[in-house]
Amino acid sequence: MRTLLLAAAAGLSFAAVTPALAHNHNAINSVVRLNNFDYGGSSQGDRLSWDLDALIGTYDHRLLFRTEGEQIRGQTEKAEIQLFYNRPISEFWDVNVGWRRDFFRTNRNYGAVGFRGIAPYFVEVEATAYVSEEGVLSGRLELSADLLVARSIFNDNGPGLYLKPAIELNASAGSDRELEIRRGLTDMDLSLQLRYEFTPQIAPYVQVGWERQLGETANVARASGERISNSYAVIGIRSLF
Amino acid sequence: MTSPLSRRDSLKLVAAAGMAGVVTVYPGRQSFANAHRVQDLAVEATRITVDGTQTNALTIGGTVPGPLLHWREGEEVVIRVTNRLSEPTSIHWHGLLLAGVMDGAPGFNGYEAIQPGQTYTYRFQIRQAGTYWYHSHSAAQEQAGMYGAIVIEPARPEPVRVTRDYVVLLSDHSPEAPNAIFRNLRNREGYYNRGQRTFVDFMRDVRRNGWGATMADRKAWGEMRMDPTDLADVTGYSFLVNGRGPQDNKTFLFTPGERVRLRFINASAMSIYDVAIPDLRMTVISADGLPVMPVPVDEFRIGVGETYDVVVNPTEARAFTIMSEPLDRSGYARATLAPREGMEAPIPPRRPRTVLTMADMGMAHGGMAMGGSGMAGMDHSGMAMGGVGTGPAAANPHAGHAMPGAPAPAAADPHAGHAMPSTSAMADPNNPLGWEQAGTPAGKRALRYADLRSTRARPNAPQPSRDIILRLTGQMGRYSWSLNDRRFGMEEGIRVREGDRVRIRFMNETMMAHPMHLHGMFMEMENGAGDRLPYKHVVLVRPGAEASVLLTADEVGDWPLHCHLLYHMEAGMMTRFIVEPARVASAG
Numbered sequence: 094m095r096t097l098l099l100a101a102a103a104g105l106s107f108a109a110v111t112p113a114l115a116h117n118h119n120a121i122n123s124v125v126r127l128n129n130f131d132y133g134g135s136s137q138g139d140r141l142s143w144d145l146d147a148l149i150g151t152y153d154h155r156l157l158f159r160t161e162g163e164q165i166r167g168q169t170e171k172a173e174i175q176l177f178y179n180r181p182i183s184e185f186w187d188v189n190v191g192w193r194r195d196f197f198r199t200n201r202n203y204g205a206v207g208f209r210g211i212a213p214y215f216v217e218v219e220a221t222a223y224v225s226e227e228g229v230l231s232g233r234l235e236l237s238a239d240l241l242v243a244r245s246i247f248n249d250n251g252p253g254l255y256l257k258p259a260i261e262l263n264a265s266a267g268s269d270r271e272l273e274i275r276r277g278l279t280d281m282d283l284s285l286q287l288r289y290e291f292t293p294q295i296a297p298y299v300q301v302g303w304e305r306q307l308g309e310t311a312n313v314a315r316a317s318g319e320r321i322s323n324s325y326a327v328i329g330i331r332s333l334f
Numbered sequence: 335m336t337s338p339l340s341r342r343d344s345l346k347l348v349a350a351a352g353m354a355g356v357v358t359v360y361p362g363r364q365s366f367a368n369a370h371r372v373q374d375l376a377v378e379a380t381r382i383t384v385d386g387t388q389t390n391a392l393t394i395g396g397t398v399p400g401p402l403l404h405w406r407e408g409e410e411v412v413i414r415v416t417n418r419l420s421e422p423t424s425i426h427w428h429g430l431l432l433a434g435v436m437d438g439a440p441g442f443n444g445y446e447a448i449q450p451g452q453t454y455t456y457r458f459q460i461r462q463a464g465t466y467w468y469h470s471h472s473a474a475q476e477q478a479g480m481y482g483a484i485v486i487e488p489a490r491p492e493p494v495r496v497t498r499d500y501v502v503l504l505s506d507h508s509p510e511a512p513n514a515i516f517r518n519l520r521n522r523e524g525y526y527n528r529g530q531r532t533f534v535d536f537m538r539d540v541r542r543n544g545w546g547a548t549m550a551d552r553k554a555w556g557e558m559r560m561d562p563t564d565l566a567d568v569t570g571y572s573f574l575v576n577g578r579g580p581q582d583n584k585t586f587l588f589t590p591g592e593r594v595r596l597r598f599i600n601a602s603a604m605s606i607y608d609v610a611i612p613d614l615r616m617t618v619i620s621a622d623g624l625p626v627m628p629v630p631v632d633e634f635r636i637g638v639g640e641t642y643d644v645v646v647n648p649t650e651a652r653a654f655t656i657m658s659e660p661l662d663r664s665g666y667a668r669a670t671l672a673p674r675e676g677m678e679a680p681i682p683p684r685r686p687r688t689v690l691t692m693a694d695m696g697m698a699h700g701g702m703a704m705g706g707s708g709m710a711g712m713d714h715s716g717m718a719m720g721g722v723g724t725g726p727a728a729a730n731p732h733a734g735h736a737m738p739g740a741p742a743p744a745a746a747d748p749h750a751g752h753a754m755p756s757t758s759a760m761a762d763p764n765n766p767l768g769w770e771q772a773g774t775p776a777g778k779r780a781l782r783y784a785d786l787r788s789t790r791a792r793p794n795a796p797q798p799s800r801d802i803i804l805r806l807t808g809q810m811g812r813y814s815w816s817l818n819d820r821r822f823g824m825e826e827g828i829r830v831r832e833g834d835r836v837r838i839r840f841m842n843e844t845m846m847a848h849p850m851h852l853h854g855m856f857m858e859m860e861n862g863a864g865d866r867l868p869y870k871h872v873v874l875v876r877p878g879a880e881a882s883v884l885l886t887a888d889e890v891g892d893w894p895l896h897c898h899l900l901y902h903m904e905a906g907m908m909t910r911f912i913v914e915p916a917r918v919a920s921a922g
Contacts (some may be wrong), residue, residue, distance in 0.1 A: 126520040152814050152906075154823065184809045185559055211811065214556035242533045251528075293522055333522060 123149040124333065131300060131329020140325050148179070149193035155179040157189060162196075165323070172196040173203060186210035193223060199271045202226045207233075215239070230266040231279075235259070255296075257286040264312075275309035288331060296331040339484065353764055356561040360376060370409035375425070377448075377470075378418040378921065382507075384572050389509045390477035392470070394425065398577040399503050400482030402470070405853055407489040412662055413456040415448060422447035424747040425456070426471035426853070427484065428639065429623050429871040432458040433889030438854050439471040442910065443891045447472055463488035464623030465597040465641045467503070474512035476902050477603035481505060482650060486596065486623075494619055496595040496645060500586045501768030504609075504658050504667050506571035506602040506638070516901055520813045521911065527570040529687055542765075550911040551885065554692060560845055562690040564771075564810065566603045566662035567846075567901060573660060573667035583678065590651045594671065595619075597643045600636045603900040606659040606847060606874070608635050608772045608780075611671065612682045614654045616644035618781055624856070624869045627787040631718060634781035635772060637849035637874030639898035642781075646671070661769075661847075663687040685773035688766035692847055696878030768846060769877050783861045786868035793865045795858075798837040798884055804877060806842040806850070806897070806907070813905055815844075815897065821906025828895070828909060830887045832916040839882045840875045849874045852883075854893040857883035887913040 129144040144160040157179040162172035177191030186208055190267040193203040217234040235258030237259035245251025268275045284302030305322035306314050314321050375395045382391040382398050394400030394415075405411055417423045424447050426438035434443025436458045448454045465488045470480035483501040508515060518525040539548040555562055578584040588594050596616075600607060610633035618629045619642040634642060636658075648654060653672035660666070663685060670678055765771055774780045808815040817825065830836055838857070840850050849872045856869035860882045867884065875881040894910035 122517060122520050124517075135796060156717065181809075181812065185811065211559050214553075216561060243528055244528065244534075253528075253531060253532075255532075260558060293518075293525060 095315050110134040121149065121151060123147070127330070127334075129300075130332065131298070133300075133329075134323035135165060135323050135327075137320060137323045140327060141242050141321075142327070142329075150179070153180065157191070159183040167195045177205065177207075181212075182208070185212075189208055189221065195272075198273065200270065203231075203267075225269065228267075228281060229269045231264060231274075231275075232266075233261065233263050234258030235261045236322055250290055252291045254289045255286075255290060257284070257288060273310065273313060275313055277308035277310070279308065279310040280304065280306045290331075293333045296329070299328050299330060301326045301327070341632065346502055355548065359495075363552075365491065370411065371405065372412045372414070373403065374414045374416070376416045376418050377425075377480065382577070383575060384507060384577070385581040387509075387572075387733045389507065390511070391507070392419065392475050393479050394468070394470075394482055398479035398481075398507070398574075399432055399505065400480070402482065403468065404487070405460050406487045407460050410457065410459045414453050415426060415456065415565040416453040417448040417450050420450050421476060422449050422472060423480075424448060424471045425480075427456075427458075427466065427468050429464075429641070429855075430458070430849075431461045431482070431889065432852065434484065434889075434893070437893070439853060439890075439894045442853070442894050451619045460486055460777070462486060462491075462623065464620055464625075465501070465599060465643050467599045467601055467622050467641070469601065469889060471894075473904050474516070476601075477506075477508070477512045477515075479507065481601040483597070483599055483847045489639050492625075493644065494595065494625075495593065498586070498588055498594040499590040500594065500599070500600065501576065501597045502574050502586075502656065502669065503599045503601050503606075504607055505574045505577070505600075506605040506660070507570075507574055508568065508603075510570060510601075512900075513663070513921055516904055519567055519901055520905075523811045523813070524561060524564065527561070527564060528569060528664075529563040529565070531563060531689075535691070550685075553740060558695065560695065560810070560912070562694075562845075563687075564663060564690070564845060566604055566606075566664065567579075567813075569607060569662065569666060571605065571660070573602075573605065573607075573665050574657070575656070575667050575669040580666060580668040580681075585675055585677070586649055586671050587675070588668065588671055588673060590649050590673060591647075593645055593647050595643060595645050595690045597634060597641065599641045600638050602638050602660075604638065605637065606637050606849070607658040607660055607667065608633060608685070609656070609658045610682070610778075611646065611654050611656050614646050614648055616646050617662050618785070619645055621786050621868050622856070622870045622872060625789040626868055627789055627866070629785045630779070631779060631780035631781040633772065633774060635874075637847065637872055637898070638900075639849050639851050640870075640874065640882070641874035645811045646761070653679040655681060657677040657682055659685055661687070661849055665887075686764055686766055686772070688771040690845055690877065691768045694769045694877035696843065697870075727875070783859065783874075784863070786859070786861060787863040787866040788858075788868045789866075791865045792867075795867075795884070796835050796886075798835045801837045801839055801882075802830075802832075802842060803839050803910075804850075804895075806844055806848050808844045808846075808902070808905075808907070811843075813901075815902040815905040815907035817895075817907060817909045822896075822903075822908040823906070824908050827892075827912050829912045829914060831914050832887060832890050834913075835884065836887065837884050840873065841880045841882060842877060845877045846899075847874055847876050848903075849893070849898040851898045852893060852895045854889045854911075854913075855887065856890055857885050859883050890915045 123145045127145050129142060132141045132227040142163040146157060149156050154169040157177040159175045163170045163193060173193055173195045175191060175193040177189035179187050180187050182188050187210055189207045189209060191205050193205050203225050205221050205223050209219040212218050217237045221233050223231045225306050237257055240256045242254045242256050244253055263279045265274050265276055265279050273315045282302060282304040284300055286300040288296050288298035290296040303324045311321045348894045378396055380391055381388045391398050407633055415425050424438050424440050435445050436456050437443055438445060440447035463602045466484040468482055468484055469476040475747040483503050524530060554767050572579050575584045597610060615630055615632060618631055620626055636642060648671060651673045653670050656669040656671060658667040772780055805818050842848060851872045856871055859870045859873055859874060860867060873881050873883055890913050893911045894908055896913040
């Protein structure tokens with residue numbers, strides 16, 4: 094990943110060519126965000142999950158790396174990386190164009206295009222369409238909101254207590270037998286996170302959630318004796334570097 | 335004159351050297367023979383102690399602030415600045431009228447940054463008197479401590495007679511490195527904002543204002559994806575007076591009955607202050623260095639980069655607290671006026687922090703016309719003191735936060751000065767609403783921009799030949815700040831011809847106040863003062879409002895015009911104000 098980021102930085106440096114002025118108004122900036130890293134119990138056994146992204150670039154051209162995954166009882170249920178060229182298209186919206194690769198069930202590559210941003214009422218939105226190397230079109234929609242419940246009772250300027258409801262929905266326009274996916278809605282994840290943010294760098298949380306396969310995908314899984322839903326309760330940490 | 339080089343020649347040499355990228359010029363001692371003052375300043379990294387805590391700092395002359403530069407109008411000064419940092423540096427003379435290459439803004443006017451180990455020799459004639467200041471104009475340096483005061487004695491004695499004369503230089507100092515702060519601002523919206531409204535606040539507002547009003551308010555802000563608590567982008571500051579923290583308690587001495595002149599300078603990176611001296615009336619006698627008709631006030635708001643000179647006349651043998659609270663009320667700068675060292679006056683009750691309103695978004699319904707109607711604090715807050723605000727920049731309530739840049743013809747009309755209600759009289763002091771709300775105690779008077787009237791009447795000042803529209807724009811979420819939606823480096827600059835008289839209309843489309851600073855020339859602020867428009871080098875444009883200035887472009891050059899909130903400038907809120915020589919223009 095480090096090499097990947099370095100390569101990305103090198104690739105992007107063309108965008109940072111600016112006259113020798115005093116102000117680095119277009120200087121390269123980078124951030125790594127650990128959105129989720131948690132462990133706990135679930136109805137199918139102990140569960141570990143992660144969601145990390147890294148951004149590097151100028152105001153106008155950025156590279157976005159993201160990895161997400163989940164293990165249940167040590168078994169990888171989901172693991173993927175995505176690499177996007179990211180560009181702002183309006184005050185609140187960015188467009189992403191890039192690549193995704195899955196590392197579970199089978200290794201699968203996708204082309205990806207999507208957008209992300211902030212909808213009215215501060216709803217964070219990420220919507221991406223994928224075309225797999227098998228030619229199957231699929232889509233993912235993620236919505237979340239970060240609600241500030243209270244500041245520390247000891248200090249008006251103290252840590253914040255946040256409540257974050259989130260939903261993720263996946264759908265496919267075709268079937269992919271190796272991935273055990275059928276046409277239609279395939280799965281969803283509903284969660285509620287309560288986070289105590291000492292600083293943006295140190296923000297532990299507890300989270301409960303419910304993930305479930307949907308539609309024909311769920312029917313096939315059920316027929317083969319798999320459980321199609323899983324509820325979980327985890328503790329974890331969010332951070333920012 | 336024994337000098338082998340005339341002053342003009344050596345100036346040219348320095349200019350040429352600057353252009354050529356050669357930053358060290360030693361014309362030799364001889365050529366300084368006609369300079370009245372020669373000063374050496376070294377720029378270096380060091381540690382400073384504020385309220386007993388050590389932090390890193392960059393200094394000019396070894397201290398924060400740098401040494402007070404005391405000059406006299408008409409004299410010629412030579413300042414040799416040596417860079418002992420490991421990065422390029424610069425010093426800009428804020429508010430001074432001088433040749434462009436001496437202005438000290440790298441990348442402008444042929445001036446180039448001073449490289450490590452090099453010395454740059456500034457040399458210029460002092461063409462004005464008053465209170466000014468100097469600071470680095472290289473990114474991430476000024477806020478680390480590179481600033482100091484300049485006091486210029488007038489060539490002829492002033493009508494103002496005082497027995498004591500002090501500089502009160504306000505600044506903000508963070509233990510965090512400037513680059514780290516800038517990175518945090520870019521990486522997370524509201525990184526430093528700890529005043530955001532919570533669910534607990536929501537329930538309190540429901541109790542106070544009812545369910546309907548509270549929901550409508552949250553809905554309006556939610557639709558715009560804006561945060562009404564965004565008053566200061568950065569917190570964690572210590573607020574300093576002449577480099578001293580509130581505990582250090584910088585003390586200015588007086589003998590009861592004496593008239594004392596206090597020269598306030600706001601040298602902060604990001605902090606706009608409300609300044610008051612409880613129990614002591616101040617008379618404002620100059621703004622941004624130049625004299626104004628005296629205005630008695632109890633308090634004033636001072637934007638970053640502005641200066642105000644006030645005279646106080648304490649008659650009792652007691653201490654007075656000079657209290658300066660930043661807009662986000664995250665702390666205070668404090669100093670004491672006292673007959674003896676060691677005396678203290680009480681710290682006045684801390685003022686509550688205000689919450690922005692739709693008026694601050696330029697969305698007050700009907701704008702100025704509604705000055706006297708209902709909706710209490712909300713409409714009034716859009717138009718009272720503080721910014722030059724000639725009312726909301728866009729009166730169209732449907733305009734959203736992206737306001738039309740269409741030149742509204744009435745906007746430059748300087749109604750602002752007339753018969754403004756005092757905000758404090760009508761608002762709840764514990765629950766302030768609107769950017770203008772300073773929490774002024776009942777019966778006290780705050781300075782308004784409309785109060786500023788130059789001592790110099792100009793009844794025959796020509797009309798401007800054109801209006802230049804400068805929309806103040808930004809995207810808070812990305813921490814991208816710009817002018818006319820273009821960040822510095824991607825814009826084309828503003829071109830005028832030498833001698834042109836123009837109006838600049840600053841239309842603030844953001845929800846933050848921006849202290850807009852022009853190098854090289856004074857702006858005449860259109861505040862309704864008729865033929866006595868005050869001269870300003872910084873105009874604080876309040877959120878969602880428009881302010882306009884007139885100026886005669888009589889200084890040829892390529893001048894920075896920027897927001898003086900340093901992280902806004904760094905993010906791109908800067909452009910070039912290019913004054914082309916008249917003869918070139920006529921030849922073309």
